[in-house]
Amino acid sequence: xxxxxxxxxxxxxxxxxxxxxxxxxxxxxxxxxxxxxxxxxxxxxxxxxxxxxxxxxxxxxxxxxxxxxxxxxxxxxxxxxxxxxxxxxxxxxxxxxxxxxxxxxxxxxxxxxxxxxxxxxxxxxxxxxxxxxxxxxxxxxxxxxxxxxxxxxxxxxxxxxxxxxxxxxxxxxxxxxxxxxxxxxxxxxxxxxxxxxxxxxxxxxxxxxxxxxxxxxxxxxxxxxxxxxxxxxxxxxxxxxxxxxxxxxxxxxxxxxxxxxxxxxxxxxxxxxxxxxxxxxxxxxxxxxxxxxxxxxxxxxxxxxxxxxxxxxxxxxxx
Ligand code: NAP
Numbered sequence: 001x002x003x004x005x006x007x008x009x010x011x012x013x014x015x016x017x018x019x020x021x022x023x024x025x026x027x028x029x030x031x032x033x034x035x036x037x038x039x040x041x042x043x044x045x046x047x048x049x050x051x052x053x054x055x056x057x058x059x060x061x062x063x064x065x066x067x068x069x070x071x072x073x074x075x076x077x078x079x080x081x082x083x084x085x086x087x088x089x090x091x092x093x094x095x096x097x098x099x100x101x102x103x104x105x106x107x108x109x110x111x112x113x114x115x116x117x118x119x120x121x122x123x124x125x126x127x128x129x130x131x132x133x134x135x136x137x138x139x140x141x142x143x144x145x146x147x148x149x150x151x152x153x154x155x156x157x158x159x160x161x162x163x164x165x166x167x168x169x170x171x172x173x174x175x176x177x178x179x180x181x182x183x184x185x186x187x188x189x190x191x192x193x194x195x196x197x198x199x200x201x202x203x204x205x206x207x208x209x210x211x212x213x214x215x216x217x218x219x220x221x222x223x224x225x226x227x228x229x230x231x232x233x234x235x236x237x238x239x240x241x242x243x244x245x246x247x248x249x250x251x252x253x254x255x256x257x258x259x260x261x262x263x264x265x266x267x268x269x270x271x272x273x274x275x276x277x278x279x280x281x282x283x284x285x286x287x288x289x290x291x292x293x294x295x296x297x298x299x300x301x302x303x304x305x306x307x308x309x310x311x312x313x314x315x316x317x318x319x
Contacts (some may be wrong), residue, residue, distance in 0.1 A: 009052040009309060012070070015060035017079045021298035025055055029305060044069050053077065053305055058100070061085025067096065075314055077304040079297055080288075081105060081160075082238065083318050084212035099304035099314035102160055104296035109287035110164035113206050113236045116260025119281040120232050121146040121204070126278040146203075146230065146257065149173055154202030156195060156219070157209025157237065158184055165206055177201060180209070195219075199226035204234065211238025221246035230257045236287045239265040248273045251280065262287050 011031040016022055025031035037043040048069045056062050058080030064087035067073060075097045078086055083100050091098050119125055123145045130142060153169045155162045158178040166189055169176045176189045179198040183191035192198035195218065199205055205227050209215050219233070219242040227233060233256065235242055244265040250256035251273075258279040264270045267285060274280050288297060304314040 010047070010050045011053040011055060011305065012051045014054060014056040014062060014066075017055065017057050017301060018294055018298045020295055021055070021079065021301045024298075024302040025305075028302070029053075029055075031055060053308065055079075055301060055305065056086070058082045058085055062091075063087050064090040067091055067094070075099070075305070075308040077301050077308070077314065079301045082211055084210065084238070086318075088318055097308065097314045098318040099301075099308075099316050100318050101297040101300040101304075102316055104300055105288040105293045106160045106164040108290045108293040109161045109236055110168060112262055112283065112287045113161075113165045113208070113234055113260075114168050116236070116262060116281055116283065117204055117206065117232065117234045118148055120234065120258040120260035120279070121148045123278070125281045129278075146232065148204070151203040152177070152201060154178065154192070154198045154205040155189075156180075156198070156205065156207045156241075158187060158189065159208065161236070162206075162208035163187065165208060195223055196226050199223045199231070200228075202227060202231060204232050207233070207235040207237045207241050209237055209241060211240045215241045217241070217243040219243060219247075221250070224250045224256050227256060229255055232256075232258045232260065234260040236262045239263045239267060244271070251277055 008030055011025065011029040013025050013031040013033050015035055034040050049071055051070045052072050052074050054062055054073060054076045056076065056078050058078060062076055067087055067090045073096050076086060076091060077099045079101055081100050081102045083098065086098055088098050127142065150173045153174045153176045155166050155176065155178040158166060158180055162178065166176045177192050177198060178189050179192045179195045207219060221243055224246055247259060260281045262283045263285050270282050274282060288294065300316065304316060307313060307315045
C-alpha cells in the first residue's frame with residue numbers, strides 16, 4: 001500500500017494489531033503497512049528516513065536493526081504490556097519514546113490467573129473431560145482435589161497485574177506474600193526477599209513478573225522443589241520465566257502438585273508432556289483476550305500516537 005496523505009507524519013505499522021487499531025491506523029494516520037509491501041527491505045531503504053512513528057505489537061516487536069533503519073523515528077506505540085521484543089535501550093538511547101498498553105488489561109489477566117489457579121486446584125479440566133467421556137462421579141471415583149480458600153498465595157512480581165491478583169485473594173480469605181526486587185511498602189502484603197522462601201511458604205505460586213533475559217528460569221528446579229508435591233504453580237507472565245524442562249520432570253515425578261499455564265516456552269503450542277498431564281491446565285496465551293480489554297488495548301495504541309503527535313509525549317511510556 002502506498003501512502004495516501006503526505007501532509008501527516010509518516011506512521012509505519014509493522015504487523016496487524018486488531019480490527020479497531022488497524023482501522024484507526026489506516027483511516028486516521030494513513031499508516032503504511034510494512035508486511036503488505038512487496039519488498040519490505042526495499043520500502044525501508046526508500047522511505048525509512050521519513051518514518052516518525054511506529055505502531056507494533058509485543059508479538060511483532062521492533063528490533064535494533066529496524067530502529068537503526070528509521071533515522072527520523074521518534075515514537076513507538078506497541079500493543080501489549082510486555083516489551084521484551086522491543087529494543088528499548090536502542091530506542092531510549094536515541095530519545096525515541098516507547099509506549100505499551102498497561103493498566104487496561106490488569107483485571108482480565110488477574111481473572112485468568114485465578115481461573116487457572118482454581119481450575120488446576122479443583123481439577124476442572126480433568127473433570128470436564130471425565131464428564132464429556134460419559135462418566136459421572138461414583139463415590140470416591142474421581143480423584144479428590146485441593147482446597148483454595150484460606151490457603152497461602154505467593155505472587156512473583158507484585159506489579160500492576162500481580163497486585164490485582166493479590167487483591168482477589170482477600171475474597172478467598174487467603175494470606176498473600178510476594179517476591180520482587182524490592183519491597184512495596186504501599187501494599188498490605190508480606191515481602192519475601194527470597195523467591196525460594198516464598199515458594200516454600202506458598203500453597204499457590206503465581207508468576208506475574210516480566211519476561212526477558214533478566215528473569216529467564218527464575219522459577220528454577222529448586223523453586224519448584226520448594227513449592228512441593230502439593231504446591232500449584234500458575235504462570236500468566238512469560239514461559240521463559242519458568243524452567244519448563246524442570247516443571248515437566250517435577251510433574252511427572254509427582255514432586256509438584258499441578259500447574260495452570262497461560263504461557264509456555266517456545267510458543268506457539270505446548271509440549272506433549274504438558275498436554276498429556278491431568279495435573280496441568282493450559283490456555284493459549286489469552287490473559288488479556290476479552291472483547292472489552294482487547295478493545296481498550298487497541299484504543300490505547302491509537303491514543304498514544306494521538307498524544308505523541310499532539311503534545312510530543314505518549315500517554316503510557318515504557319521506562
Ligand atoms: P509491572 O507492573 O511492570 O509488574 C512487574 C512486576 O515484576 C513488578 O512488581 C516488578 O517489581 C517485578 N519484577 C521485575 N523484575 C523482576 C525480577 N527480576 N525478579 C522479580 N520480580 C521482578 O508489569 P505488569 O503490567 O504487571 O505485567 C507483568 C507481566 O505480565 C508483563 O511483563 C507480561 O510479560 C505479562 N503479561 C501477560 C499477559 C498474558 O496474556 N498472559 C498479559 C499481560 C501481561 P520490581 O521492579 O520491584 O522487582
